[in-house]
Amino acid sequence: MQPASTDTRPIGVFDSGVGGLTVLAALRAALPQERFVYLGDTARLPYGTKSAGTVRRYAVQAARVLVERDVKALVVACNTASAVALDALEAAWPELPVFGVVGPGAIAAAHVARSRVVVLATESTISGGAYQRALLALRPTLTVEGRACPLFVTLAEEGRRDGAVVAAVVADYLQAFVVPEHSDASADAVTLLLGCTHFPILRAAIEAFFSRHARTVQVVDSAATTARAVQAARDAGRFAPAPGDAGGPRLVLCATDGADRFRRVGRFFLGDAIEDVELVDL
Numbered sequence: 001m002q003p004a005s006t007d008t009r010p011i012g013v014f015d016s017g018v019g020g021l022t023v024l025a026a027l028r029a030a031l032p033q034e035r036f037v038y039l040g041d042t043a044r045l046p047y048g049t050k051s052a053g054t055v056r057r058y059a060v061q062a063a064r065v066l067v068e069r070d071v072k073a074l075v076v077a078c079n080t081a082s083a084v085a086l087d088a089l090e091a092a093w094p095e096l097p098v099f100g101v102v103g104p105g106a107i108a109a110a111h112v113a114r115s116r117v118v119v120l121a122t123e124s125t126i127s128g129g130a131y132q133r134a135l136l137a138l139r140p141t142l143t144v145e146g147r148a149c150p151l152f153v154t155l156a157e158e159g160r161r162d163g164a165v166v167a168a169v170v171a172d173y174l175q176a177f178v179v180p181e182h183s184d185a186s187a188d189a190v191t192l193l194l195g196c197t198h199f200p201i202l203r204a205a206i207e208a209f210f211s212r213h214a215r216t217v218q219v220v221d222s223a224a225t226t227a228r229a230v231q232a233a234r235d236a237g238r239f240a241p242a243p244g245d246a247g248g249p250r251l252v253l254c255a256t257d258g259a260d261r262f263r264r265v266g267r268f269f270l271g272d273a274i275e276d277v278e279l280v281d282l
Helices: 021-030 052-067 079-084 086-092 102-112 123-128 130-138 150-157 164-177 199-212 222-235 259-270
Strands: 011-015 036-040 073-076 098-100 116-121 143-148 191-194 218-221 251-255
Touching: 011 021, 011 052, 021 036, 021 199, 021 222, 021 259, 036 052, 052 073, 052 079, 052 086, 073 086, 073 222, 079 086, 079 098, 079 102, 079 123, 079 130, 086 098, 098 102, 098 222, 102 130, 102 191, 102 218, 102 222, 116 123, 116 130, 116 199, 123 130, 123 143, 130 143, 143 164, 150 164, 150 199, 150 259, 164 199, 191 199, 191 222, 199 218, 218 222, 251 259
Parallel strands: 011 036, 011 073, 036 251, 073 098, 116 143, 116 191, 191 218
Antiparallel strands: none
């Protein structure tokens, strides 16, 4: 059945917490006429420390809340859930377009990389290997490394984007990937894949670190690439766009706990003030 010419229903987005707001920000920039409803499962974060079965159960429960709000597409703005739960979500709602962050990020990095990709993510995402497997499936000759950067999450949660502390942490994590002066820069050029939804707000600090060492680095943001994938799917007819005369997008933000903290911290990720957060029970 062909989709309707327009569809005013919102796009649903969920994450284990506030980090997925970077994906939401990218989606709003790419699809400014669309409406969105976002759910952060803040009562049960982080998903990364849970078993795969538990993550799948949590993801289905979170998605069900959004489906009950009649969303027309679902974006899983969580690396862990994207890695282990997309098949469960597609099986539960086969008519609903479902998008994760791992695939688009890997595709973009594989496309632009010369020979080497470094995945920056949380410990659980690195140890799970979803990005590494996806990259090597696309380009088996790539050199793929993973770097767990847990303190990036802490800095992001505190809204720290720059300053001495941020610079020191970035240098500690990334010093090993600065191309030595005597090496073949073309061969050793590195593409950094930001494999955590917290990390895009530290992108400027990461790029500044390499710039200080007179090195160029390619940074692939899984939030931005996911937004482009959703936009391309909409334009290809997988779901219908909102009408152009619908006015500005209406944004509904939901959390399962800690509405005050969601408002305070979430603004750093969304890039906008947050006024209202609806508490929901899964």
